[in-house]
Amino acid sequence: MYVVQYADDIVVIDCGSKFPDESLPGIDLIIPDIGYLLENRDKVRALVVTHGHEDHIGGIPYVLQRLNMPIYGSRLTLGLIKGKLKENGLLGQTQLIEIHSETEVELGAIRLGFFRTNHSIPDCLGIVFYTPEGTVVHTGDFKFDLTPVNNQFPDIHKMARIGEQGVLALLSESTNAERPGFTPSERLVGEHIEEAFKKARNRVFISTFASNVHRLQQVIDAAAATGRKLLLLGRSMVNVVPIALEFGHLTMPEGMLVEAKEANELPRERLAVLCTGSQGEPMAALSRLASSTYRQLEILPDDTVIFAATPIPGNERNVAGIVDNLFLLGANVIYGSGTVTGMHVSGHGSQEELKLMLTLMKPQYFIPIHGEYRMLYQHRSLAESVGVARENIFLLRNGDVVDIRNNMAVNSRKVPAGNTLVDGWGIGDVGNVVLRDRRHLAEDGILVVVVTLSRNEGTILTGPDLISRGFVYVRESEGLMEEINRLVVLTVKELQESGELVKWSILKHRLKETIGKFLYMQTKRRPMILPIIIEV
Amino acid sequence: MYVVQYADDIVVIDCGSKFPDESLPGIDLIIPDIGYLLENRDKVRALVVTHGHEDHIGGIPYVLQRLNMPIYGSRLTLGLIKGKLKENGLLGQTQLIEIHSETEVELGAIRLGFFRTNHSIPDCLGIVFYTPEGTVVHTGDFKFDLTPVNNQFPDIHKMARIGEQGVLALLSESTNAERPGFTPSERLVGEHIEEAFKKARNRVFISTFASNVHRLQQVIDAAAATGRKLLLLGRSMVNVVPIALEFGHLTMPEGMLVEAKEANELPRERLAVLCTGSQGEPMAALSRLASSTYRQLEILPDDTVIFAATPIPGNERNVAGIVDNLFLLGANVIYGSGTVTGMHVSGHGSQEELKLMLTLMKPQYFIPIHGEYRMLYQHRSLAESVGVARENIFLLRNGDVVDIRNNMAVNSRKVPAGNTLVDGWGIGDVGNVVLRDRRHLAEDGILVVVVTLSRNEGTILTGPDLISRGFVYVRESEGLMEEINRLVVLTVKELQESGELVKWSILKHRLKETIGKFLYMQTKRRPMILPIIIEV
Structure with a gap:
């Protein structure tokens, strides 16, 4: 969660959640500490959400219980937030305002504009804050996919215009600041998926993140191209696909989707299964399929199983355990790093893309965000390499504030910030x-x-x-x-x-x-x- | 732990330990369940140890308490075992017999021979069991390093002779069965280390596995070449180096080693620090240096810190946290995959080396060992590709027995086997x-x-x-x-x-x-x- 404040107007950016590691036993979720916002409750104008991933929307149902505020987001982003609010019985209590890349919004003295970016979920926006002090840009998560699956190209011309008009401060994401080069286009994955579908003689099981709608589209295309019906397994897959279809982010031939019963009756070469669990989550569909505890369907010898996702650090052991089980069942398993298998590309821009964003925006001040310290550190080097002065770059930790007044930026104070732990119904009560x-x-x-x-x-x-x-x-x-x-x-x-x-x-x-x-x-x-x- | 038995003679191979994951809270260590050996106590002739890594010797002090047996191992292997026995007050109670690649040993009806292999620790042996039923070969952990740092070349000619004389069954390790190609020589790492030492303007901190004596030698060489004294930090580093020096596996210029006090007084470009903690272990030297809680020494801005080891799956997060802290201290950090940095090569042979071993040994039956199921599975494919019939390959799980009689091998029975949990003084009492x-x-x-x-x-x-x-x-x-x-x-x-x-x-x-x-x-x-x- 980031906050942009001008005088008495506060705009909140994103409200994510993360999962605890083993040092926090029994904790279900970690959300941002909103102490500062509660202290300044009357100044908070809105929450603006860049995209619909959990690390950007997961904290919303919990935070809204303590601080209600209007939420701005693109169509798909709001669709996913609505699902969360519904689950928590909060729907209708909060104003949800749909925006797109051409929307302009006035929030007190701050005017907001947006620009379209690419990422591993559709409908992502970068945010421009026009304040009396100058323009602040927050990129959200992004890559530059110049051949995007949905033909929704990044707004490069708009970004160039924003940069030309002058950017006081740029906040840009740092996930892949350690990776040289340019992240490959998502389209590349589609080619590999189709190839594997063509080669498979029996059923194909393919697992990826449900929110990666572009990849889902490519799985649908590969299934269509090889005459297979499609079965969806796993809660988030079953949740996301209808929303994405409704909003036009996915298209699918009539009658392609089947239920488990029908799937079991199809010839084996006529079925593809799109399932959750690519990160080895123990309760997800793929894990249960691999341990033969999924009642509706089983994996048989010579079925093909594709991991269309690289294990996130920390998940390797769980994923490896599932791969072992799949081999025990006699499946052909395509697993491992997406760089090797071609079955995954990152949704985040690599070093050349981060440099491109910096070049387009030409910011006076730069604040690398959304990354561990070493990534912010590398992002600083990238910014220096394209001409930002080191003294104009701020590596911040949770709670750090950069104050800009008369074009002078200083980072000299902190506000309450950090982790709030969620355990059951309790928010912040476990100390x-x-x-x-x-x-x-x-x-x-x-x-x-x-x-x-x-x-x-x-x-x-x-x-x-x-x-x-x-x-x-x-x-x-x-x-x-x-x-x-x-x-x-x-x-x-x-x-x-x-x-x-x-x-x-x-x-x-x-x-x-x-x-x-x-x-x-x-x-x-x-x-x-x-x-x-x-x-x- | 593996067991080779002919009639009433049992020879045990290796006795390792591993660390528990988070599903086993409070458990200190996992060692092999020796139920079968206890039931056949009078038949057990000896424990033969292939090399001195923890996953091959770590269980010895615990198992010896329940079953005493003579231990055969090479000089360095026995040296490391002695250290363990001493710590546990068991020295002198067990017969330790030193062997080398030319030794022959009679244990009941089984005659044992050995052959030298390369690995990430010196003094490794493969074992040949000459039994009345035929010859069984156990490779131990190995790679084929054709330019080894210590010039102890692998016994390829001897392996060829063993293969020519006929091998009934080969047990070969599978760690890198998923990796294509040929693992690079350890010598390559030395070149990269020396380069980094030459580039460094201030202190160099370098962290690797203490048991990787070849790498330690190359650090010593790089320090000598750049006129640096050497400080050892971390318990296992301080333990291993004197043993390796004593046995001639390490050589070092007179007066190179310094203590912390002297190290602090040296000009910064005259010191190298060789320390433990390359896997992010929270109590090891590097972790404490990174969090500035090491009393004797601190890392200063523009010092260089080298991770001469790739994080083992599961350790990525801890390592990353240390890298973050090192950047916060202002250090230049060389970290990440050894394939990228050149600061690490595996100690295990890749697919071409596994195929070379299979080709040299030409076994009638093949049992891939020492790997998760997916690795054994891939190793089977490699064996088939060089001509072993699939029906002659056995993918075993803990406790599985392969019985060979009159040249016919069957895997139809199991013996008690699995994990024994160690918690404090208790061995196997936590259920x-x-x-x-x-x-x-x-x-x-x-x-x-x-x-x-x-x-x-x-x-x-x-x-x-x-x-x-x-x-x-x-x-x-x-x-x-x-x-x-x-x-x-x-x-x-x-x-x-x-x-x-x-x-x-x-x-x-x-x-x-x-x-x-x-x-x-x-x-x-x-x-x-x-x-x-x-x-x-």
């Missing part, structure tokens, strides 16, 4: 202590020690009772448990004799310490120890 | 229930509900008391906690009235169910619920 406890519990489990003491004499009435979860089986560790019982009795007695038993906190602390030390010595493990003292 | 509990605890934490009931009437004496760990803060969730208290009182009352309170198990079950449902409705989370009933 560091809870996460630390979860990690501790995951590592070595928990041992609950219950003792009932008499209110007056402090003698043990019942227990100690030991309950272990995620540590050891109590039943198989009787020796260990007896030793702990002995330690508890001893500790109570010691405190009784020294007169310290009056405070349960001292007993609890002593039990934790004593049992913890003992268990580490015996097992080299450190379960969480939870002493419970009942006073009767 | 599925404990792991399931750990995963559950990690996901949503635990809520402990304590109630004291009077023995006779079953009325509540104290409580309910609620203790939450990894779920919510009790203090910040007072409303929720009050509701749960109300539910507990209600549940006890209901059971009292229906006369079911006689059995605590019914109460416990009812509490779990009621509270669980309520919490899921309120929070969409499923903490583990642990009811504790005390009877006084």
